[in-house]
Amino acid sequence: MCRNIKTLFNFEPPATEDEIRASALQFVRKLSGFNTPSQANAAAFARAVDDVADVARTLLASLQTQAEPRNRDVEAEKARERSRARFG
Template sequence: MCRNIRTLFNFEPPATELEIRDASLQFVRKLSGFNVPSQANAAAFDQAVDEVAAVARRLMASLVTHAPPKNREAEAAKARALSARRFGN
């Protein structure tokens, strides 16, 4: 499940709100063990996703680096090549 959480910092273009929300959702799913929470847990689950997303936004805004931003397409191509070598796809 956590394999779907991607690095979001230091990319050009910067991470979108949707990417931050998706990573937060995956994190809360992993912690809770729920892919889809029950109605009884839905409010707590959604609140946790919102709070994790807010913390992630604050974290990325406060981080500094001297490295040049990475290119999303180039990084995706590297990941596909690694996957092909690893799994023979």
């Protein structure tokens, strides 16, 4: 799976529309192999991003958990620490 797609479920505050859309875009890019599609494929690409974003939004709204919501700042610091440990 693409490393740029981030977990969006169970955060406080909840995932924004921009975050959902960015994840959908990364997913479609990965599936299609296009970073930027040609004009001939642009409409299909945009439609796929819209469809994936809609499904992701539905999924996030329907998931349930008993766990406490994660803090975005704490999770971001953990990711930075993992990166520092990995890349120096």
